Amino acid sequence: MSLTSELEPQLSLHFLSQSEPERGKAPPPLKQHPPPTTDPHQLQEQIQLQPVLQPEPLSRHEHQEKPAWMKHQRALLFMLGLTVWAAILGLIYYIHHNFHRQDAAAVPSCLSPACRWAEARLSTSTDPFTQPCGYFMSPCGSSRLLQKNRGRQRGQGIRGHPQNQMEKSVLPERQNGETSYAKLREDKMLSRKNVLLQYVREILESNQNSRSSAVQKTKDFYRSCLDRRSIETAGAEPFLQLIQKLGGWAVSGRWNKTDFNSTLGVLMRDYSTFPFFNLYVGKDPNETASGTHQRYIQIDQPDLLIPIEWNRKTEKSQANAKTLRPFLASCQKFLNLLGSPPGEIMIHVGSFISLSSELAVAASPRHYRLSKGQLHQRMTIKELQRRAPAIDWLGCLQTAFHPLSLSEDDHVLLHNLPYIVQMSRTVNKWLNRHELSNSGPLHTFMIFNLLHTLMPAMDSRFSETAKNYTLALGHSVEEVPLWRHCVLETERGFDSVLTHLLGQKTALREAEEMIENVFDSLKSKLNELKWVDRNSSELVMQKVNSLIPRLRSSEEVSGGDDLDIFFSKVTIRTNSFFSNYLQLLSLWQNRRSKLLTAPIEAADVLSVTPFSLDAELLFPMGMFIPPFFHPTYPKAMNYGAVGFLIAKDIFHLLVPEIYYHSRSVHTVGKCVWSYYINATERASRDGVSALSTAQLQEVWVQHAALQVALQAYHLSLSQNSSDTSLAGMHHDHLLLRSFSQVNCDADPFSESMPLDPSFLIAVVCSTSDLCPTSPQCSIKSQQNSSHAC
Template sequence: MSEIPTQLELDISVQATSQPESEGQLQPPPPLSHPPEPQHQQNQLHPELQLSESTPEYQHQAKSLLITYRRPLLLLLGFSLCAAIGGVIYCVHQNLQNRRNNLADTESPCVSSPCQKASARLTMSVDPFKQPCDYFVFTCEADRFSADIGGRQRGQGIPGHPQNQNVKGVWPERGESTIVREDRGLTEEKILDRKTTLLRYLREILESNDRHGGTAVQKARGFYDSCLDTKSIETVGAEPFLTLIQKLGGWAVSGQWNQTDFNATLSLLMRDYNAFPFFNLYVGKDPNETLHGMSKRYIQIDQPDLLIPIEWNSKMQKSHAKTQTLRPFLASCEKYLELLGTPSRSTMIHAGMFIALSSELAVAAAPLHYRLSKGQLYHRMTIKQLQSQAPAIDWLGCLQAVFHPLNLTENDHVFLHNLPYIVQMSRIIIKWLNRQEFRLSGPLHTFMFLNLMHTLMPALDSRFSETAVNLSVSLGNTAVVAPRWKHCVLETERGFDSVLTALISHKTAYQEAEEIIENIFSSFKSKLNALSWTDQKIRQLILKRIQPLKPKLWTPKEKPSEAELDLLFSEVTVTTGSFFSNYIQLLSLWQKRRTKFLTQQAEAPDILSVTPFLQGDELLFPMGMFISPLFHPTYPRAMNYGMLGFLMAKDILHMLLPDIHSHSEMVHTVGECVWAHYLTVAENAERGVFSLSAVQQQEVWVQYSALQIALQAYHQSLAKHPKDTSISGLSHTRLFLTSFSQLKCDSDPYREFMPLEPSFLITVICATSDLCPASLQCPKKSQQYSLQAC
């Protein structure tokens, strides 16, 4: 203040003396007995100035007062100016902060039914801005309910095969445990696992009271209802299966067998019941042709899923039945035969022959890694050549039965994925057919019918599935089987996939889905361009592969009308209270779909798919991703981007940058930076885990980058459409981050490499950003650390 110019100082002094008494806090001048008459307006407004000019004594007194109070006046004015400037800065900051976080003061709330349900979920969930420490308490492993969806075809393990997801189904795979638990409803509601979410969405469609729609829709719902009717299934027991066996010519186990032809019975089982006891059949492409843009599909022949537990001897390079499992496996075979009414005196004989035949076939089987190393996959040959190599099977007759009405010839090509097994299988079958002592006992038919029983087990009463569970438990396996409704949704989809595809397609919000796809992929490419690379040649190769990609929603090429669907399912008769007969028809529908798949050029949308995939130069996003509660057209966009947007970005990063940790130091830097944030507050910081492995660093980088990509994409959306709605009084960035925090346990193959809960990433972003409405501090830690931005 000492450096204020003299003229400004004088002006301030004059202005200060002109203030009212209450503001200037100066003593009033002594009163005059005869005040002068006002001459003009200026004198009326400034009587003090007039007096100071006309009265020397008063002028001297005023000057003394100015000198005395000048410094306090200047200090007061300085403080006032600082306060005013500070107030302006505060107001501007608060305005910007409110605009960034948009606490829904100016946003209209979303009142749709999906938004109301979302609001209820947010109310019951932990608020990351009020309880940040809870990120470290929650773990997925303890409460996770497995919702993995089974493969689309039998015959597993061939790389590149579109149906080879190699994941567990709702009913047990051979040799796997299935401890039934149906008391996890509350846990399921807490976890937004994509697969479980999709199944629940399909369940809502099938259980809808909406009776509109054609006969095909009603048949799908009727099939689903009959699957849920476990009371009727338990009442009829094994009788429907025994009736079916007699229809197929009987078997020696019951003493009634008309010695039907081996190949004739095998063809019937494969054509009408989707049972493949000696080998597997499915449809797929030639990988060499795929590289050149060809899309023709071929019949693929693989080793079967044997019922007997087997293991691989790496020294002998052969498989064999597990010795320690033979006793419990024998017990389970005897139990199955008992449930099927086999006389006790012949149970041991037939079970023993079944195990002996299974053991011989097991020796010829080989695991995938061995077949890969020996080049045994995708062995092309004609059906005629295959017949000469494995003459026990009538290959042309069996394949014509399965793929009817296609006109197959012996010159058509097929692919073998374990030719040595197929050759050895043929020798084993010929040997058992020629053994006279087994002529009346029919061990090959027993083998086929027990495999048929396992195929039809979902439609049999619970005693059969309980026997499978007991075997699995005795083998030391542990797993969980989904509740009945999930099983019924999956079985309904197997036969009525085109009906459900049409229903979900009708409900898909195409415009909103395509917008989020476009914004997420655009934000991903921005992230890619900003990434630092250790090798510019690698960078160019990756960019060259990614730049031409066209992201789009995966929808049916042709959308059948209601009348076309009704015609397609016109021969299907769904009977109330008879799930077994309904299930038989489902298997026939499944066979027809396999035949159609062999001839069609374009991939039909897989309604159970929940992750994007590449097809040529297209990056396709399935319709099953864009469902509530992960996505809804009436949601605030902040919620859609915070949940589904993050998942989409994570999937893209995993798919297109699988080895990014070896091409960019940023992966290591960001991974360790996030981990440093975590160690400052996490409870396990004292356990000695102070660094991450390369795969853990990459997964942390992927998920942190996915959150940044989704947030940037949301801001891009806001730039185009500034208005957004709110939920639970939250909107924009806060709703985005709060919605993201709901994704605690999404199931993907990389989950095991994530060393911390994904919702902790909110803390990392908020620690060095002004986007968040409040700084996230964990009160459980006495000391908070100032960390750098990641």
């Protein structure tokens, strides 16, 4: 038997592809090495024993010939060295690979109800580690996504501010009043705003008793909103009774000719209705820049009910004949629902449309007013009275902002003075039209506006009429679930109670620790960037270092006793949503009045993104809720979701400064895009397209945010090394899986992301040793592995 046949391979690298606990198949090894073909110890033993095993002396001729194995000594030694080197590399990989596996196995699994639900949710989602590169072809927001999602549930990006995104989300079904962790809905993408609304819904629908009367009133208000049967049964009668309380109106034939300015003041104070001009409270941006933060009454043009369009040539607003017909039909329908005599309807509708058209002429879009310097024009109430005398400005403002004391020397800010002047002339003209004195067109105009304010609390005939009118104009109508409509309405009047309830459920210490770690890691990331010059770096870092990150928590939340006192005069009737809604409007205006004297900004309980206020960077409690965050989750899961979102939101606040002062944004964006092009082979199919500035920025933001989340997590481990696991996954693997579930969150930048953010996992794994297993979409072979983005 030849020596070659005796050298059977003894060392195998098969263990390099053993499966992880959470995966059903073997991951490919990080690097492929040639399999060993011989056992070095056996080979060495054979070489040492050869002279001893010769049975008899050789002849002289045979002594001169070298044995066959000696003729191939160099080749055998080469094979020996190659085998030993492969064995060493395999052993190193084995130790590294098994270290992560043993580390994950040694860490206790989280068994809390929240973790069991999170684990069930993970099991219904796709693991990006197991997907080929083609899986990442469709970016978030792509119309192709729903056709090529390979079973994934993702949604389309939506334009607009993140707080206006109302997409469906992943939340547990409710069965028999309890949360079911077994049944999950994976509808489209996880929108942070909708997740928060669902969370608030769970709080409002819980049967947990509260000693706070304010909390009980808030829940009763929400339930009365859900009681559609009572609302439908009441019909239009509650609104007709309210009209009589306001002095009636000429449409019904019974009107006591109430004073115009008195009625206007009452509508603004008690019913948050602003027919002729809008009122709100805010700061003067000119003063804010100088460090002054006084608030002023702001007077703006109203949201007119009549449809108008802007004529760029004449720089005037005008009504479109095509839109006037459906508007006329809807007005007739509303009066018909209110029981108006059929023969009188057209007279009042005609006057309402005529008056609306005259007011619309002076209205103008914001961009035009901004170009003309018509925003934030300051003047005293006395001066305003001189410019627009038809309105009793001091009397109306004192009524609207009762019980605050105002004087004619107080300043207000105007946002369209030409409209206010023209509105005053129009009102004065209609007041002095004696032939219309009995029909009360100005009073009817105010009642029509009140109707639109109260329509959410009225029966479905009114909302259906409004819907049909919108459809007739060619606009789409979003079907809003009843529960969401009621949560939003509850927040309008009982926001302080909801903030109190949310604060009770928020893990404040864990949230504050995460904010601090992410912010520290983000500053470290900024220090690593390549800047245009030293001054640019110092400019950006000075701004970042001046910010004080803080969770908006108990410091702004009123206690239960204070809330009970504030809502003591509020009476909620469980079977009368209309009367409850009237109290809500009064509360809303009362909150607006408090802003004039409040030392701090009112907290937005439904906020889901951080914002800067003076020197503080404030993080709302709505960011730290399930399914993104829970105090019993493994920290890796919290950092993969909320840690990433925090970093992404902060980067978005700083992008303009970073982009114009650092070369890294452009360089990293192109680097990640090149990985994507090569890995998905798009270059051969679609050609290599250059990214826009916005796309390069967004690629850099999300790549950097993921790196910051990883760094912040390891920073937290350095402070406290204990952490649990989920589904047997290694911590970094769990963090990246958690990241993959939220990276398509709806925000105003989602449409700028040219690739699926989950692909960033492959980029991170290719340039670091953080990944315990190599993703199936391996891009090391596509790029120089020593080059990291």
